[in-house]
Amino acid sequence: MPPALPPEDRGRSPYTGWTRDHWTALADRMLSAVAPYRSPGGALIGLPGPASSSGIRSDGLEGFARTFLLAGFRVAGEQGADPSGLLETYARGLAAGTDPHSPEAWPRPDRLGQAKVEAASVALVLQLTRPWLWDRLDDAVRERVLDWLGSVVGQDYPPINWVWFRIVVESFLREAGGTFSVADIEQDLAVHASLRRPGGWLSDGQERAYDHYTGWALHLYPLLWTRLFDVTGTLCPPLLRKRWEEDLAAYLDDAVRLVGADGSPLLQGRSLTYRFATAAPLWVGAVSGAGGQAPGLLRRAASGMLRHFTDRGALEPDGLLTLGWHREWPGLRQSYSGPGSPYWAAKGMLGLMLPADHPVWTAAEEPLPVEVGDVARVVAAPGWLVSARASDGIALVVNHGTDHADPGDACADSPLYARLGYSTATVPPLTGPTTADPIDNSVAVLDHAGRATHRSGFSTVYVRELPGGAVAGCSRGPVHWVDTAGDDTPDHGSGRRGPVVAGPLVTVVSVLRDGVEVRLVRLDPPPGRSGAPSLSWRAVRLGGWPVAAATVPESRSSTGRATCAEAATPELRSRVRDLSGFTRSGVSAENGTSPLARWTAVPWLSTAGPAPLGRVLAAVVTLDRGSAAAPDPALLVRATEDGGHRVTVAWPDGRRSVVAVPAPG
Structure with missing residues (x-):
């Protein structure tokens, strides 16, 4: 049987019953569950399941880097207190993974694309926990880490959410004495600017790629970057930060309306196996103070998501996240998905970096919009008509x-x-x-x-509000x-191709209107x-x-x-x-x-x-x-x-x- 969670607190959390103690208990359980799969040197966490297209060594790095995120949030929120020795464990892994002569050596970011993704998690946590981890590493280990991370400089990155991986890595290198390129960072910031769309939304590429990457990547990193790194006034002028704050506030105003009363996020878009990573932009609002939403609403939405998956068996029976939605379901995986991939769900636990006395943890939960009344809204960028009824708690979108x-x-x-x-x-x-x-x-x-x-x-012809609480959209x-029978390209979320x-x-x-669609x-x-x-x-x-x-x-x-x-x-x-x-x-x-x-x-x-x-x-x-x-x-x-x-x-x-x-x- 899994360890019991703390008692519910229906005074502070009338909608979910969950407090910060529930979050820390689940984080500790998740981190303990991966321990048996850690390599002897600690650099690789090889979880059970089919390998990704990048191979098992990359998958082991992914298991390390993504659980490192969760460990970093956990220790940072306790101002460095680490009774379980999490950072010491990950420090051993850093030493082994960045040693090219180690049997556990990580693939380098300049040789494997997936390593570019995981390097960002490593750099982010090193910056977040700097006094308790980076500053205590041996000089030789620090040099190897800087060398491994530094291989990203000048590399090609796809013009999607990936640009933030290089921004984060090179920003850490800049502050830790490594090699970095201001030109790389400025180029990547320009790509991010090109992805901005009306209403605070961002497209994950130039296609009409609207999904949870808008929140758990493209809104996650910018304001976290300005908080953790010394970039304000140089790489990030005040007007740019203000624009990002306004974008996040507008996005969250839509995002909280896309959560069901049962805590479920919208089931749409690729990489759904990241599950409660959908809570990440909510926590960015709390961390930055820029989301425009009340702390009690942010926690209610985030706790609702985490509890939704926990109550439906996502961590059963042994505390591991598997490839799936509620429980394991291999059909949800994409070609880049490996056994460690689901641990990007750690992004949805970003709030743990905030101490127990932060308002997002102390305020009383406030209801979701769907728990207050019916919702009708047009979200112009993705061409969505949003409707949610208080009577059944389902949020839905009609997509044009x-x-x-x-x-x-x-x-x-x-x-x-x-x-x-x-x-x-x-x-x-x-x-x-x-x-x-x-x-x-x-x-x-x-x-x-x-x-x-x-x-x-x-093509989208129109999306608009109508009198009387109705919304309308037209596409053509x-x-x-x-015939897609011959298409064997990797599955990254796009539609298959073939003779047309x-x-x-x-x-x-x-x-x-009120959840009822007339389709013409x-x-x-x-x-x-x-x-x-x-x-x-x-x-x-x-x-x-x-x-x-x-x-x-x-x-x-x-x-x-x-x-x-x-x-x-x-x-x-x-x-x-x-x-x-x-x-x-x-x-x-x-x-x-x-x-x-x-x-x-x-x-x-x-x-x-x-x-x-x-x-x-x-x-x-x-x-x-x-x-x-x-x-x-x-x-x-x-x-x-x-x-x-x-x-x-x-x-x-x-x-x-x-x-x-x-x-x-």
């Missing part, structure tokens, strides 16, 4: 701007980026047939073999069939064609939310005057209902394709044949916690077209939302 691709690209859809919807309670099937033929949260054109089109490369693009067959131009409009669809000839005599397809299919359960979810469907389909578990209900043009329905069930549970089911609607070009199809798409037998107020939603490509949605309370389904051009 993110696909991990560029406009006009013709790759397959990445399940974790290009779907029309993501939530804190569902995840798209990540393996199996629907990765090539999307069903969940999709609008797909089916060819005569039943293959579904992909939408990556679409030529859909395409992609072009399909029609598809416009999708979403009107979202229009097909037109591809650009440059006045008609479509050479295009042929069988039907148009619209998929709803995927729900997961240990057994096959309950399902029902009907056709005729009330064409609809529904999949329900004891916790969730997903429903799609025709408003105009869909005459067939069903539920697709898959086994073993989700990290949430064994079975996943998705309700869908389709047309009986090729939809007429220029006609608007319409359906209601819902996800809630109602049972299959419970009434659904979304059944009262209606939509009418005025013939001029404007649609009026009538809601059950009598309010109306008017949106355009624009024709091409």
